[in-house]
Amino acid sequence: MDTTAHVHDSPSRTPPVIDWPAPERVCIPLRQHQGKAAAVIVTIGQAVNQGQLLTHSDNLFEVPVHASISGIVDTITAQQITLRQTPNGDAQTGSITRQSQQPQGTTITTLYNGWSRSEYLQRIHNAGLVGLGGSCYPVAAKINKLGDKPADTLLINAAECDPSICCDEALLNHSIDEIAMGICLAQHATQAKKTIIGIESDKSALGQLLLTSVLNCCAQQFAAHTELQVVPASYPNGAESLLMSHCVGRTLTPTDIHESQLITFNINTCYSLSQALILGNPCTHRIATIIDSQHNRFNLRLPLGTPISDLIAYYEQRRDCTIVVGGEMMGTEVGLDAVVTKASNCIQLKYVKTQPTVRPCVRCSLCVDACPVSLKPQLLLSAASTANYTNLQTLNLQNCIECTCCDRACPSHIPLAGIFAKSKEQMRQDTHARQMANLAKARYEKRQARLENSKQREFKKLDKKQSNLNQPEKAGQQAKRKLVEEALQRARDKKKNQPPANNNTSPADGQS
């Protein structure tokens, strides 16, 4: 690609992206995103091609997965589908032909101009796209969150989310034009009023290239509102809320972003977006940084579902190493049977080191100074240890981006970010439980009120009935009285006509 020439002048130590060959077996988890798994639509023994849908759902939060190699469906469980290559099968390299098929800028414009947002959503959803920066939030759901309105700001996150990861940079070196096209597609899909490419200061040259490339292929109405923002190259500026805050110039919390018309895409996501929408290649691979136990780094384009043990077998002498998925700061240890998923932006292979002793908090406040979003981890910790949800709320636990900066600062080596993640979950459950309780209470009260009401109504009805009953009675009585009076009148009239001797019997006559 023509970009390689430019890349030479940025003294990059980033290893290039290498395609990992299709493994013998892949084990594809059904849930590689935030949300539920979609329904399986293949059967055991069925032959599938690379890129074929394995699951399907119309719910945007149930992102489908695709076969990352061509082969035969081996097993299906509630969690995963295993595929194996056919013994005589053509040795798929796993790489999709890319560069050669690249359409020109003009063709793309015609290609995507016509689609409506729902068409975009459908295509994006069916391509299995999720946020590849690590969040794994379904892309279609993210766009759908905007409703029918255009996005205020579309942020393209080109900042590495962790200091040890370099797959974003490698991708920029590798396929800057595809990313640019992905950005253009994202602009169309979100109808962004403004597009900002956020990149760290040490990659600003690459950022400039990316901007140029975007301006080359994007539509006129977006080009005028597309800009580059360079942020300081310090962890955790790659975090969505921080990068967004930097770029829009005011402090935003994750909740703010969730509730506003701001939207962020990682450049990895943009790359997959152009792959999926232009070439029709769904999300079957992802680029990840591999760090071996000698701290060598590699950027690999891995078929999803590749067993990490394959990587260990290739890169390590011994099999008993520990796998950490995620970067140096936020990585979590996983079991030896783990596979590559859409979330694996970095895979670290290391031999177990002794963990530092965890001591009690000495209230030194070093964590408070370290927190990039100005929380008070020290007070959060004490509130978390007593499960004091009111205080946790006051201390803005929900704004914690779990960046582990506080962990690193803590002289007592307390795993603060982990504790906060747990507390968040507990707090969510607690809030949920409380909401449920409130709902139940409201329901109960409503029911009581309803019962009371109907009782009242019953009473009123009874009253009315009684009064209704009374009235006809009165009317009857009146009628009777009238009758009686008439009869009396007649009797009197009779009396007048008759002799007074019959006087005594007259009332009886009158009554009859």
Add this chain to the structure above:
Amino acid sequence: MTTLHTNTALPGVSHLMRLVLAALIPGTAVFIYQTGWGGVINLLLAIIAAVVFEAIAVKLRRRSVRTSLEDYSAVVTGWLIALCLPPLLAWWLPVLAAAFAILLAKHLFGGLGQNIFNPAMAGYALLLISYPLDLGLWLNTPEAFNLSLHDSIAIVMNGGVKLQANWDALTGATALDQHRGWLLKTLDNPTPPGNTFGTIGAAHSEWANMAFLVGGIWLWHKRIIQWQIPLAFIVTLLLCTTIGNLINPLQAGPGFHLFGGATMLGAFFIATDPVSAAASNRARLIYAAGAGGLVYLIRTFGAFPDAVAFAILLMNCVVPALDRMDIWLLGRNNEAPKQ
């Protein structure tokens, strides 16, 4: 390459404590120079006792003895106690202080990180209240410095300097004591006793204070302590003493107070103990300013040889309230923009 927001390899608690000990060295050197073998014996007694009691307490609480001894917090506690005590005390006084500090003030509250009171000051305060006479006796004659190790040990093992026949010749009250004693009975004697003032501060303790100041500034430079506590402490004391001195010129001026008694030790090493200090910077300013003001009040109107211990212990009581205030203020700030 992205750099980390914070320093990656920040050291652990034991490293911090070791740095605190290192920062104590200049002051300790002056202390030993001034107190001779008596000071050395106090240091050894208090530190060894603190470590032994820590081990016992941790064992009783079924925790890892090694982990808790490795954090050096017991050493710091013992060391700080010894720096407050006059030399040639009966051997069991430093041991008693260390026992009280570690067993009651620290582990009864839940060990490292849980104690409300600064353990070292709690131990020292116990002695101040129970044995005020012993603690008022500081060696201040040349003979005292020349006591040999052998003689010093003999005195310590035999009930301390108080029981020596010639103790009057060896010891005297501290400059602070003398000054206050004189201040409260000023009418008898128009000028303060001649040996109260040194060059800039109180006689004898000014150099130790200077040394602690140097150590403290180094500690701040190393970012082990923040400036809020020492500065608020010193500035408040400075203001109080200046005003006091202006209103009543008979009261000693700021120089005497800042470089007398345990001011600098308190400001940089005791009030800054993170466990018993307030959590946020705002609360710390209040905490340290309160301690500084109390030091002035107790020194001028109280009846104890030094005020730093009580001032800090009293402010320790306020810390939970200050921490609550913080959360409350935060809650109010959160609500403010929404209205």
